[in-house]
Amino acid sequence: TKKIILDTDPGIDDAMAILFAEAHPSIEMLAITTVYGNATIDNATRNALYLKQKFHLKADIVKGTNKPLNRPPVGPTVVVHGESGFGDLVPPSDITEKTDPRPAYQYIIDTVKAQPGEITLVAVGPLTNIALALEAAPEIVDLVKEVVVMGGAFGMNGHRGNVTPYAEANIHDDPHAADIVFCASWPVVIIGLDVTQQSFFTEEYLDRLRDDAGDVGQFIWDVSRYYLRFYSQKVGLKGCHVHDPSAIAYVIDPALFTLRQGPVRVVTDGPAEGHTIQKFDTRTYQNDEWSSMPAQQVGISVKDEELLKLYRQSI
Ligand code: BDR
Numbered sequence: 001t002k003k004i005i006l007d008t009d010p011g012i013d014d015a016m017a018i019l020f021a022e023a024h025p026s027i028e029m030l031a032i033t034t035v036y037g038n039a040t041i042d043n044a045t046r047n048a049l050y051l052k053q054k055f056h057l058k059a060d061i062v063k064g065t066n067k068p069l070n071r072p073p074v075g076p077t078v079v080v081h082g083e084s085g086f087g088d089l090v091p092p093s094d095i096t097e098k099t100d101p102r103p104a105y106q107y108i109i110d111t112v113k114a115q116p117g118e119i120t121l122v123a124v125g126p127l128t129n130i131a132l133a134l135e136a137a138p139e140i141v142d143l144v145k146e147v148v149v150m151g152g153a154f155g156m157n158g159h160r161g162n163v164t165p166y167a168e169a170n171i172h173d174d175p176h177a178a179d180i181v182f183c184a185s186w187p188v189v190i191i192g193l194d195v196t197q198q199s200f201f202t203e204e205y206l207d208r209l210r211d212d213a214g215d216v217g218q219f220i221w222d223v224s225r226y227y228l229r230f231y232s233q234k235v236g237l238k239g240c241h242v243h244d245p246s247a248i249a250y251v252i253d254p255a256l257f258t259l260r261q262g263p264v265r266v267v268t269d270g271p272a273e274g275h276t277i278q279k280f281d282t283r284t285y286q287n288d289e290w291s292s293m294p295a296q297q298v299g300i301s302v303k304d305e306e307l308l309k310l311y312r313q314s315i
């Protein structure tokens with residue numbers, strides 16, 4: 001089994017990813033660390049506590065930061081995930097589960113140091129908590145097993161940003177944090193829109209999940225109603241893309257994905273702010289700072305049918 005800390009901004013597809021990680025026997029989810037993004041930090045954390053209580057998750061819930069590293073706070077993505085972060089659902093106010101007392105970045109540092117070489121960080125929200133952990137304890141780059149990120153848009157196959165023409169939401173919310181995480185010399189795998197927009201949870205797929213997968217299937221169906229309205233009205237799809245669950249799928253079965261290797265940077269200002277760039281060929285001839293940067297892995301394709309089967313079987 002792989003031990004993961006899931007850093008997330010729940011969030012509708014975040015909930016789909018959390019329940020996937022919980023369901024699959026090859027993942028041990030030690031903690032869910034929360035971050036602002038789809039919802040405010042308070043709502044994101046409450047949503048995580050709610051999932052812990054409802055589905056008896058063993059994972060610690062740890063509250064993370066409420067704002068990007070060095071720019072003003074960004075508001076929740078109400079149009080995609082609703083005011084609560086869970087679409088039409090509003091979790092009850094009588095949640096008894098409690099958060100770990102530490103801030104998320106400190107929890108990450110402590111856990112990684114206690115289990116060197118054992119922990120995979122899976123980040124499916126803005127990368128602020130991970131960057132804060134790196135800044136406070138740079139030595140963790142040598143202690144983390146792998147970092148798996150859902151984020152970015154590399155412009156492959158015509159897939160560009162979803163917030164702006166160039167930027168994907170998680171990177172858009174904190175491009176500086178993303179640049180720090182991608183430039184660090186630890187192994188990073190980035191599953192961006194180029195890949196996540198290749199697979200779809202259709203209405204029929206979600207209906208089947210509701211019919212066959214008990215309380216978890218029913219919850220995924222309920223929480224996804226708002227999301228499907230957004231997709232139908234704004235994206236023109238009868239279903240939704242498989243964003244955050246794809247990062248979990250990578251942890252379970254990396255062979256589902258084809259990856260491309262090379263250093264990655266993030267544009268931190270201007271019209272392409274939040275855009276992710278990978279140097280993947282040798283045709284750029286200038287001997288600049290790219291040559292000395294760590295090579296990371298970027299997803300370029302996914303066996304979508306197999307991913308959908310894996311998700312369904314796990315749930
Ligand atoms: C990403 O942004 C959020 O809306 C989703 O939860 C996902 O992590 C997709 O761009």
Ligand code: CA
Pocket residue numbers: 008009010011013014038124125244
């Ligand atoms: Ca997310």
